[in-house]
Amino acid sequence: MTDSTSAKNALANSPVEGKGSVGGARIAILGAGDRGTIYARFLKAAGARIVAVVDWDRSRAAHLAESVAPEAILYSSWQDYLTEAQSKNQAVSVPDAVVIALPDAEHLQPAIEFSGRGISVLLEKPVGLKLSELDRMERHVRAIRKKGSRAAIVVCHVLRYSQFFGAIKTAIQQGLIGEIRSILHCENVSYYHFAHSYVRGNWKDSRTSSPVLLAKCSHDFDLIGWFADSEFVSVQSSGSQSTFLPERAPAGATERCIDGCPHQKSCLYDAESTYIDALPIKRELIRSGRPPLSWMAALAYRWPRLLRRFPFAGRLRPWPFWPTSTIVSGPVTAESLDRALRTGPYGRCVYFAGSNQPDHADTVIQFRNGITATMRLNGNSFQEARTLRIDGSLGSLEGRFGQGGDLRLHRHGRARAERIPVQVDAAGHLREDRALCLHFLEVLECIAGAGTRVPEAMLVRTLEATDLTLHQVIQGHRMALLAEKSRTTGKTIFR
Numbered sequence: 001m002t003d004s005t006s007a008k009n010a011l012a013n014s015p016v017e018g019k020g021s022v023g024g025a026r027i028a029i030l031g032a033g034d035r036g037t038i039y040a041r042f043l044k045a046a047g048a049r050i051v052a053v054v055d056w057d058r059s060r061a062a063h064l065a066e067s068v069a070p071e072a073i074l075y076s077s078w079q080d081y082l083t084e085a086q087s088k089n090q091a092v093s094v095p096d097a098v099v100i101a102l103p104d105a106e107h108l109q110p111a112i113e114f115s116g117r118g119i120s121v122l123l124e125k126p127v128g129l130k131l132s133e134l135d136r137m138e139r140h141v142r143a144i145r146k147k148g149s150r151a152a153i154v155v156c157h158v159l160r161y162s163q164f165f166g167a168i169k170t171a172i173q174q175g176l177i178g179e180i181r182s183i184l185h186c187e188n189v190s191y192y193h194f195a196h197s198y199v200r201g202n203w204k205d206s207r208t209s210s211p212v213l214l215a216k217c218s219h220d221f222d223l224i225g226w227f228a229d230s231e232f233v234s235v236q237s238s239g240s241q242s243t244f245l246p247e248r249a250p251a252g253a254t255e256r257c258i259d260g261c262p263h264q265k266s267c268l269y270d271a272e273s274t275y276i277d278a279l280p281i282k283r284e285l286i287r288s289g290r291p292p293l294s295w296m297a298a299l300a301y302r303w304p305r306l307l308r309r310f311p312f313a314g315r316l317r318p319w320p321f322w323p324t325s326t327i328v329s330g331p332v333t334a335e336s337l338d339r340a341l342r343t344g345p346y347g348r349c350v351y352f353a354g355s356n357q358p359d360h361a362d363t364v365i366q367f368r369n370g371i372t373a374t375m376r377l378n379g380n381s382f383q384e385a386r387t388l389r390i391d392g393s394l395g396s397l398e399g400r401f402g403q404g405g406d407l408r409l410h411r412h413g414r415a416r417a418e419r420i421p422v423q424v425d426a427a428g429h430l431r432e433d434r435a436l437c438l439h440f441l442e443v444l445e446c447i448a449g450a451g452t453r454v455p456e457a458m459l460v461r462t463l464e465a466t467d468l469t470l471h472q473v474i475q476g477h478r479m480a481l482l483a484e485k486s487r488t489t490g491k492t493i494f495r
């Protein structure tokens with residue numbers, strides 16, 4: 001393998017991870033859960049002021065405020081916060097922006113209310129849960145622009161801000177693989193992550209949250225649409241729920257893992273080993289082969305007693321990070337975890353948890369410009385990674401994002417593949433979350449400086465680019481919703 005100049009150019013021209021500390025913006029966090037906390041930390045670290053935290057679980061709001069922004073005012077509902085921010089109460093100022101990190105069904109309305117009052121929004125996906133809600137958002141953006149609003153709405157499709165997917169987009173734009181013909185994109189969700197989020201957790205029921213094809217794969221549909229750079233014309237999807245069903249439970253399995261289930265030791269999904277010892281995520285870190293995390297994980301996994309001799313080791317059991325941190329309100333302690341596993345949804349046997357989400361699905365999308373794409377959801381994966389191949393008239397791009405990254409360019413007429421250097425973490429997408437936050441702050445700076453430090457024309461261009469991205473994101477959401485419709489009706493859906 002050799003690094004070519006073109007491969008290096010693709011890296012150099014791809015979105016970077018931010019340029020350091022931008023900020024000063026006043027931002028409110030709506031939803032003090034996992035995502036709200038991550039964004040609050042990155043925004044604060046880049047210089048923003050977190051002025052309010054909204055969560056109906058007061059302990060969550062207080063926990064976030066304590067660790068990130070002790071000066072923030074706490075609210076239990078975004079409606080109360082909006083009313084107060086608009087009142088004459090001097091203590092509560094109107095924020096420059098809000099981060100909406102509430103559950104899926106609570107995104108559209110606050111996004112419309114805040115942006116309708118000129119307040120920018122960093123909006124968690126999905127934008128809406130129905131096609132009619134997506135239409136409503138598109139109409140809303142047109143209406144506020146007509147009135148001269150400067151509010152930006154940026155959706156948290158964090159992978160768009162990754163150096164990895166940015167390098168792919170740049171390579172396509174530079175014509176390195178010619179015209180794209182087809183895209184094969186696999187969203188491989190590791191078996192225990194799927195069980196955590198879509199079998200036991202917040203998205204186990206598509207009727208009360210959203211279909212997994214939207215909740216998880218909207219990122220993937222968005223990337224596919226971004227690379228294809230065209231409107232889609234049809235969607236066809238097949239897939240089913242095959243693993244997490246009561247009839248698949250081993251004989252004698254109990255409703256909760258810690259209720260003396262006879263399969264506790266051998267079960268891949270045992271709640272104690274998933275959340276307290278965190279064996280699956282340690283195995284994944286080992287597989288990533290990225291020191292020092294993989295070494296630490298190997299030590300913790302293979303020789304837990306030895307590790308306990310080190311002073312920091314006491315803090316690794318119970319495991320304090322994802323996924324364990326998401327199953328309790330407030331700090332992770334032996335007591336809070338015991339309570340969560342005895343009474344909460346994450347202690348339930350995966351086979352009896354009542355999930356209705358498909359654990360595998362293949363979706364074929366046809367674009368107007370002739371490109372065809374296949375998107376595979378695999379919820380039984382050995383690895384947590386997105387893998388893809390984009391085939392063009394002059395070559396192919398082949399990559400893995402997750403467990404470290406790997407991106408190769410195969411060009412017709414060349415004997416060797418070229419490796420495009422990429423930066424991808426061993427697990428998760430914190431690097432991309434940070435890049436998104438820095439991007440959002442740059443947009444806010446542009447809005448705040450318009451007419452003084454920033455030329456008006458630049459503001460217009462920034463808002464146009466933001467609105468175009470929002471439109472493309474909504475196209476991705478449409479693909480996801482139509483894929484679910486196709487999967488459940490067995491029909492090809494034409495736009």
Ligand SMILES: NC(=O)c1ccc[n+]([C@@H]2O[C@H](COP(=O)([O-])OP(=O)(O)OC[C@H]3O[C@@H](n4cnc5c(N)ncnc54)[C@H](O)[C@@H]3O)[C@@H](O)[C@H]2O)c1
Pocket residue numbers: 030031032033034035036054055056057060076077078101102103104106124125126156157158202215326
């Ligand atoms: N962009 C990404 O990569 C990504 C990754 C994971 C989740 N998400 C999305 O982020 C959103 C939040 O997910 P999360 O994992 O942080 O969930 P979470 O459950 O950890 O956090 C949600 C918080 O909102 C609070 N809440 C719920 N309803 C409320 C209401 N009506 N008023 C006030 N507070 C309320 C809950 O108490 C909780 O603290 C979801 O929509 C999810 O789809 C995005």
